Amino acid sequence: MTTASATAPAQGTEEIQDAGYVDVLIVGAGVSGIGAAYHLRDQFPDRTFVILDAQDNRGGTWWTHQYPGVRSDSDLFTYGYRFKPWRGPSIAAGGAILEYLDEVIDEYDLDKYIRYHHRVTGASWSTEDRRWTVEVTRADTGQRLRYTTAFLWMCQGYYNHEKPYRPEWEGMDRFQGLIVHPQRWPEDLDLAGKRVVVIGSGATAATLIPAIASRAEHVTMLQRSPTYYFAPPTTHELAVMLAPLDLPDEWMHEIMRRQYIMQYHWLARTSFEAPDELHAFLIESIRPLLPEGFDVDKHLTPRYRPWQQRIAIVPDGDLFTSLREGKAWIVTDTIETFTEHGIRVSSGEEIPADIVVTATGFNLSVLGDVAFTVDGEPVDFTKHVTWRGVMINGVPNMAYVFGYFRHSWTLRVDLVSDLVIRLLANMQDKGATMVVPTLRPEDADMKLRPFSDPENFNSGYVMRSQHILFKQGDREPWTHMLEHEQEREILPKADLDDGTLVYR
Ligand SMILES: Cc1cc2nc3c(=O)[nH]c(=O)nc-3n(C[C@H](O)[C@H](O)[C@H](O)COP(=O)(O)OP(=O)(O)OC[C@H]3O[C@@H](n4cnc5c(N)ncnc54)[C@H](O)[C@@H]3O)c2cc1C
Numbered sequence: 001m002t003t004a005s006a007t008a009p010a011q012g013t014e015e016i017q018d019a020g021y022v023d024v025l026i027v028g029a030g031v032s033g034i035g036a037a038y039h040l041r042d043q044f045p046d047r048t049f050v051i052l053d054a055q056d057n058r059g060g061t062w063w064t065h066q067y068p069g070v071r072s073d074s075d076l077f078t079y080g081y082r083f084k085p086w087r088g089p090s091i092a093a094g095g096a097i098l099e100y101l102d103e104v105i106d107e108y109d110l111d112k113y114i115r116y117h118h119r120v121t122g123a124s125w126s127t128e129d130r131r132w133t134v135e136v137t138r139a140d141t142g143q144r145l146r147y148t149t150a151f152l153w154m155c156q157g158y159y160n161h162e163k164p165y166r167p168e169w170e171g172m173d174r175f176q177g178l179i180v181h182p183q184r185w186p187e188d189l190d191l192a193g194k195r196v197v198v199i200g201s202g203a204t205a206a207t208l209i210p211a212i213a214s215r216a217e218h219v220t221m222l223q224r225s226p227t228y229y230f231a232p233p234t235t236h237e238l239a240v241m242l243a244p245l246d247l248p249d250e251w252m253h254e255i256m257r258r259q260y261i262m263q264y265h266w267l268a269r270t271s272f273e274a275p276d277e278l279h280a281f282l283i284e285s286i287r288p289l290l291p292e293g294f295d296v297d298k299h300l301t302p303r304y305r306p307w308q309q310r311i312a313i314v315p316d317g318d319l320f321t322s323l324r325e326g327k328a329w330i331v332t333d334t335i336e337t338f339t340e341h342g343i344r345v346s347s348g349e350e351i352p353a354d355i356v357v358t359a360t361g362f363n364l365s366v367l368g369d370v371a372f373t374v375d376g377e378p379v380d381f382t383k384h385v386t387w388r389g390v391m392i393n394g395v396p397n398m399a400y401v402f403g404y405f406r407h408s409w410t411l412r413v414d415l416v417s418d419l420v421i422r423l424l425a426n427m428q429d430k431g432a433t434m435v436v437p438t439l440r441p442e443d444a445d446m447k448l449r450p451f452s453d454p455e456n457f458n459s460g461y462v463m464r465s466q467h468i469l470f471k472q473g474d475r476e477p478w479t480h481m482l483e484h485e486q487e488r489e490i491l492p493k494a495d496l497d498d499g500t501l502v503y504r
Contacts, residue, residue, distance in 0.1 A: 067211075
């Protein structure tokens with residue numbers, strides 16, 4: 001049998017090349033895929049696997065997003081893996097996160113398993129063969145490859161890395177300046193002396209604006225409606241207190257993780273139990289950081305419940321420093337039209353611009369836009385339901401990683417990986433070659449709910465894509481998007497023999 005690690009280099013032929021068999025095929029070399037690979041190697045060192053990624057480098061999100069100032073808005077103690085201590089300040093630049101991932105790849109010798117430029121386009125399951133056949137097109141040569149695998153582990157993230165979301169506005173074609181999306185930031189963009197308008201108010205806008213404010217002539221944040229901001233110190237005060245004790249890295253990582261997990265649980269719980277108090281706390285904590293006379297109600301008071309969308313982190317209040325220094329300001333209004341030299345908003349004001357940055361978000365993609373079939377039948381995910389946010393009913397031998405929207409994504413990468421490892425071990429113990437989440441008779445009439453309940457989480461990119469996403473049910477294990485506080489209890493104990501997973 002050919003093994004994937006023996007795959008010949010690309011030949012540039014039109015033929016489909018057999019790339020061989022692996023026990024597990026991981027799609028995506030971002031934080032999820034690298035984490036999954038670590039856990040797999042750690043627990044099943046004898047299983048063969050590859051990690052395929054369409055891009056030319058590791059890091060997923062942190063490789064795609066290279067705009068000025070790009071950084072996490074989670075703390076890195078929980079955004080870092082459970083098994084690899086984070087040694088820097090709580091909030092980290094994109095480049096530092098890439099370095100951390102490089103260390104993981106080096107320390108656990110994962111590089112030899114990663115195939116870059118490998119875009120997965122199709123995956124077909126055959127019950128007869130107990131195999132997935134995975135179709136790949138090389139992004140660099142166009143060559144087509146075919147892998148087979150017993151288990152598909154989808155770590156593809158949640159959005160399309162090639163096509164960012166950019167709404168069309170009237171008059172864009174007559175605008176004489178430059179329009180840029182943060183997902184496709186031109187390396188050589190010169191901002192010196194330029195008037196920049198950043199459309200959007202989410203984490204990207206809040207990160208980008210202070211990073212460019214000192215270079216540009218001025219920066220306007222143009223938002224339709226406000227976002228919640230929180231301005232913690234870049235380095236947590238507990239980390240500052242512990243620093244003189246010179247603790248081992250592992251201790252520091254664990255202590256800070258526990259601190260942040262507790263803090264985020266408090267935030268999550270308060271957002272449900274006392275949303276008005278949390279609202280007041282968030283607004284009042286930034287008020288002293290704003291310029292005198294600033295219209296907080298108009299520009300910084302969201303109309304939704306805190307955490308119904310992600311709270312954008314502004315470390316050390318840097319966005320507000322830009323506002324105070326008069327380098328940036330906020331306009332809250334709707335765009336009427338682009339003009340030759342700027343943007344006119346509904347009030348009639350024209351905001352002059354040489355560069356417009358559309359920090360307008362993502363196009364969500366469902367499982368990497370891979371075309372799935374099961375025994376020759378195309379899978380229409382909108383008719384399927386999640387099993388614990390890890391598998392999909394009717395789709396055998398396939399797990400996916402979808403992190404938290406509110407907590408650090410990576411907290412879930414470790415939890416899901418543990419579950420997948422338990423699942424693989426359970427299959428091995430039973431001598432099963434196939435596991436498929438299957439609705440029990442009592443689930444047959446279960447009410448299906450949208451992927452995301454807008455009352456719970458309603459960010460634009462999720463709401464725009466509900467119609468293409470799979471569903472959730474009204475009971476366990478057909479639910480997902482639970483809070484980390486619940487899941488860290490539920491997932492490790494999840495019964496893999498409760499009748500909802502059928503083994504053959
Ligand atoms: C600017 C920015 C900042 C963020 N900050 C935070 C934060 O602070 N905290 C937090 O929790 N979350 C944050 N997020 C969310 C972030 O996406 C996740 O934290 C995390 O990086 C997702 O990792 P992933 O590996 O699952 O997916 P991604 O990072 O999206 O990586 C997926 C990889 O899979 C590849 N892929 C996808 N489809 C295919 C295919 N069909 N074939 C081959 N390869 C494929 C892609 O090329 C990509 O490299 C942020 C997102 C952005 C955009």
